[in-house]
Amino acid sequence: MIIGVPKEIKSNENRVSLTPSGASALCRAGHKVLVESMAGSGSGFVDGDYEACGATVLDSAAAIFEQADLIMKVKEPLPPEYQLFRPGQLLFTYLHLAPEPALTNALLEKKVTAIAYETIRAGAALPLLTPMSEIAGRMAVQVGAQYLTRPQGGKGILLGGVPGVAPAQVVILGSGTVGANAARMALGLGARVTIIGRSPQSLQQLDDRFNGQAATVIASMQALAEWTARADLLIGAVLVPGAAAPKLVTREMVENMSPGSVIVDVSIDQGGCVETIDHVTTHDKPVYEKHGVLHYAVANMPGAVPRTATLALTNATLPYALRLASLGWKQALREDEGFALGLNTAAGQITCGPVADALQLPHRPWREMLDQALDKPTA
Secondary structure, three states, X not given: OEEEEOOOOOOOOOOOOOOHHHHHHHHHOOOEEEEEOOOOHHXXXXXXXXXXXXXXXXXXXXXXXXXXXXXXXXXOOOHHHHOOOOOOOEEEEOOOOOOOHHHHHHHHHHOOEEEEHHHOOEOOEOOOOHHXXXXXXXXXXXXXXXXXXXXXXXXXXXXXOEOOEOOOEEEEEOOOHHXXXXXXXXXXXXXXXXXXXOOHHHHHHHHHHOXXXXXXXXXXXXXXXXXXXXXXXXXXXXXOOOOOOOOOEOHHHHHOOOOOOEEEEHHHHHOOOEOOOOOOEOOOOOEEEEOOEEEEOEOOHHHHOHHHHHHHHHXXXXXXXXXXXXXXXXXXXXXXXXXXXXXXXXXXXXXXHHHHHHHOOOEOOHHHHHHHHHHOOOO
């Protein structure tokens, strides 16, 4: 199979979907890897690194898309890339289609077989989302600490305080991977931490993990109203795999936060969980102020640490990419139901229920689509 690695074009997205060592593994398995020139430069990988591993470097994304059977990306395609897809082409990337009707329509019109990293499962885990969630959760605290400083527009407090001065109050909405990693970082810096979640089991696990240092609260509207008002730093870490994030933090709750507080909404990839976040921000302009509160809504947070993020991403995606390339997508998904849950579009139809529900579009279940595809002879 021919695998294509285009350079990411999202603002300040310096990750690349495949490291040179990952390219080497695919080449050794008998596949051809095409890499757009400078695709890895933001992560510290030069064209020669890929060529030394057996990959071919091409000058343009158009050449990559024209030749490749499988396109591997980090982030969702942007409008300039829509026209480059060919019918039946395979796309393997983070998609987050629930808040992206234009992208979804483009994939359907081009009949792209799109497999989303973020909806693949291994048991209850989300193995391809986990490494970026770990990074984003840890970064959320770093970012929040930065914007709490007065020169950045915050209330001018040190996250961990000092002897005789109370530390900041960090409130985390969500008890999954992002929330756990945010709590770890915030506690390490000496902040007071409260985690709000829906699952008593996950809250119990976090209570044990942090030896009771973080307060845990079962989610309710009353609890959200109470704790958002107390928060110096509020971190949105809510995830419903494949679906749009619920708007848990209302405008009234934000209005009740003290001036100079900071909100970091990590769930912005799925539309965000804060009502007052009305647009995605970028690393160029990461924050805006509303009701006296700073809102940070960057959709590609790990792109700020591309070396770490690229290495972690390839560690997770490479085994799946090898199966796609060696078995073909139909057989690879048929052999692994968790992998099959990553299928979001195929043959011009949505195959992921939560995406279809979020966009109010019809869908055909992935299993039905896969069975039909397998019944057809391969050309």
